[in-house]
Amino acid sequence: MGQKQKILAIGYLLLSLIIIPSANAQIGKRFPSEKKVIKDPVTGTMxxxxxxxxxxDSKIYPTHNQWTSDGQWLIYRTGRVPGEAMAVNEQTGEMVQVTEGGYSGMLNIARNSMKLYFMRSTDTSLRRRGDTVAARDRSVAPVQIIEVDLAKVFADSKAGKMKPASEYQRVCGTTPPELGAGGDMALDGAEEWAYFRISKEEAARHLPASTKIEGNFGPRNMGAGPSGIAAMNIKTGEVKHVISVPFQVGHIQTNPWVPGEIVFCWETGGKSPQRTWTVMSDGTGLRPLYPESEYEWVTHEAVITRDEVAMAIMGHRKIPGTDKQVALGTSVYGANPGQEAAWGPSGTREKPTGLAIVNLRTREMTIAGQTPSGSGLWHVHGSPDGRFAVGDDFSRSVYLIDRHTREMIMLTTGHKETAADHTHPTFSPDGTKIQIQSAMLSKDGRSMNICIIPVPENWLKRKYSK
Structure with missing residues (x-):
C-alpha cells in the first residue's frame, strides 16, 4: 500500500469512528434497576x-407528558448516556435508552400512541442535552423533528435483538434554515402537528411594520421580541406559521384534550408584564390567558384538564415597610430566586397569591390553596380529573391540595435546596401519583433522581356530593 493509500485508509477509519454510533450509545441499551422505596422521614410518605x-437525571418539564401511553414507562433526561434520553419501567425499574444521535429542546411523549417526538439540529455541535440549555441554542441550521417507535424499541430491547437506529427513528421533516427553529416544542392534542419557536427575524416578517417591539424586562435581561411559533405536520413534513408576537416566547405547550389549542408565555426569567398567553393553531384567538397586574408575579403555567390551566401567583417577597421576611436569598439563580428590586412591586402577599387555576372557557380564576408562610407554591400541576392540585415551594417540599375541600397536606420534604434543579411535580394521567426530580439521595446535594409520590389512599377513596 502506497503512502497516499495509507493516508486515505487512516482518514476513512477516523471518519467511521465519528459517524458510526458507539455501542455504548446505542438505542435499546438496557440498564439494571436502581429502584428503591424510601419512607419520608418527616411525613411518612413512601x-x-x-x-x-x-x-x-432530570424529568421532563411539567408542561409536557411524562408517561408513555401504556402507562408503564417514564421518559427522562440523563447523563448515563450523554446527550440521549432514557425510559424507566415503573414496575421493574429497568432502564432502556430510547434515542440515538442526540436531541435538543423538549421531549414529547405521545398520549395516544407509543411514540416519542423531539427536535434534532442538523448542526451536530448543537445537539446538547436539556430543555434549558437547548432553548438557548439558536442557529440558522435546519432542524429535524424525529419520531421514535417506542413499542419496537422496548420489544427488541427485551428480546436482545436490536436493529440499526433507523429502524426505530423516523425523520418527520426538516425545517427551512430561515425559520431559525429551536427551543421549545409541543405535540398537538391530535398528534398530527408539532409546534416550535422561530427566530426573531422570521417572527418579524409576519408582524405589521407598526408593531411596538418589547425590550428586555427585569434583571435577567430577557424578554425582548419579536418571537413566534411555527408548526410542522409530523405525517407530511409540511411547515406553517402560527403566530408572531412582539416579545420573547417560552414554554410552548398544548391542550392534550383540545386539538389546536396552544398555551405559551412571555419569558423573562421571572416576572413578566403579561406572563400567560393562549392562541389557536390557525393563529386566531390570541389573548392573555390570565390578565395580570404589575403586583402579580405569575409563573409556571401548565394545562391540567380539558378546560383548565394551573399557575402560581407567587408570594415570595418581603412587603416593603414591614419586618416580616417572607423569603430569603438574593440571587435569581439561587435557591430562593426573584428577590431583586428590579423586578418591581410584584410577588408579595399584600395581594392574593397561591396556586391559581384558570378556566380557558369561562376565564374565571380561583385560588386552590397557598402555604401559610415561606415562598408559597412555586411549580404547580393538577390531576386531569380535576380532583387534586400539587405544588412545590422554595424548600423543595411538595404539597397536595384537595380541590373540593381545599384541604392541603405536605406529601414530602427534604429534597435539598442545593439540588441542580427544582422538584417540578407533575401528575400522572390517571391522577393517582406524582412524579418529581429529587436530590434527597445525593451525597453532593445536587445530583437528582426520578421519584414517584403516591396520592394517599384515603384521599383517592374520597367521595364528594354534587
Whole structure:
C-alpha cells in the first residue's frame, strides 16, 4: 500500500469512528434497576425512587407528558448516556435508552400512541442535552423533528435483538434554515402537528411594520421580541406559521384534550408584564390567558384538564415597610430566586397569591390553596380529573391540595435546596401519583433522581356530593 493509500485508509477509519454510533450509545441499551422505596422521614410518605445513583437525571418539564401511553414507562433526561434520553419501567425499574444521535429542546411523549417526538439540529455541535440549555441554542441550521417507535424499541430491547437506529427513528421533516427553529416544542392534542419557536427575524416578517417591539424586562435581561411559533405536520413534513408576537416566547405547550389549542408565555426569567398567553393553531384567538397586574408575579403555567390551566401567583417577597421576611436569598439563580428590586412591586402577599387555576372557557380564576408562610407554591400541576392540585415551594417540599375541600397536606420534604434543579411535580394521567426530580439521595446535594409520590389512599377513596 502506497503512502497516499495509507493516508486515505487512516482518514476513512477516523471518519467511521465519528459517524458510526458507539455501542455504548446505542438505542435499546438496557440498564439494571436502581429502584428503591424510601419512607419520608418527616411525613411518612413512601417514596419510590426509580433511579438512585448520581447519573444526572432530570424529568421532563411539567408542561409536557411524562408517561408513555401504556402507562408503564417514564421518559427522562440523563447523563448515563450523554446527550440521549432514557425510559424507566415503573414496575421493574429497568432502564432502556430510547434515542440515538442526540436531541435538543423538549421531549414529547405521545398520549395516544407509543411514540416519542423531539427536535434534532442538523448542526451536530448543537445537539446538547436539556430543555434549558437547548432553548438557548439558536442557529440558522435546519432542524429535524424525529419520531421514535417506542413499542419496537422496548420489544427488541427485551428480546436482545436490536436493529440499526433507523429502524426505530423516523425523520418527520426538516425545517427551512430561515425559520431559525429551536427551543421549545409541543405535540398537538391530535398528534398530527408539532409546534416550535422561530427566530426573531422570521417572527418579524409576519408582524405589521407598526408593531411596538418589547425590550428586555427585569434583571435577567430577557424578554425582548419579536418571537413566534411555527408548526410542522409530523405525517407530511409540511411547515406553517402560527403566530408572531412582539416579545420573547417560552414554554410552548398544548391542550392534550383540545386539538389546536396552544398555551405559551412571555419569558423573562421571572416576572413578566403579561406572563400567560393562549392562541389557536390557525393563529386566531390570541389573548392573555390570565390578565395580570404589575403586583402579580405569575409563573409556571401548565394545562391540567380539558378546560383548565394551573399557575402560581407567587408570594415570595418581603412587603416593603414591614419586618416580616417572607423569603430569603438574593440571587435569581439561587435557591430562593426573584428577590431583586428590579423586578418591581410584584410577588408579595399584600395581594392574593397561591396556586391559581384558570378556566380557558369561562376565564374565571380561583385560588386552590397557598402555604401559610415561606415562598408559597412555586411549580404547580393538577390531576386531569380535576380532583387534586400539587405544588412545590422554595424548600423543595411538595404539597397536595384537595380541590373540593381545599384541604392541603405536605406529601414530602427534604429534597435539598442545593439540588441542580427544582422538584417540578407533575401528575400522572390517571391522577393517582406524582412524579418529581429529587436530590434527597445525593451525597453532593445536587445530583437528582426520578421519584414517584403516591396520592394517599384515603384521599383517592374520597367521595364528594354534587
Amino acid at each position: 417514596l419510590t425512587f426509580l433511579t438512585s445513583t448520581p447519573a444526572g
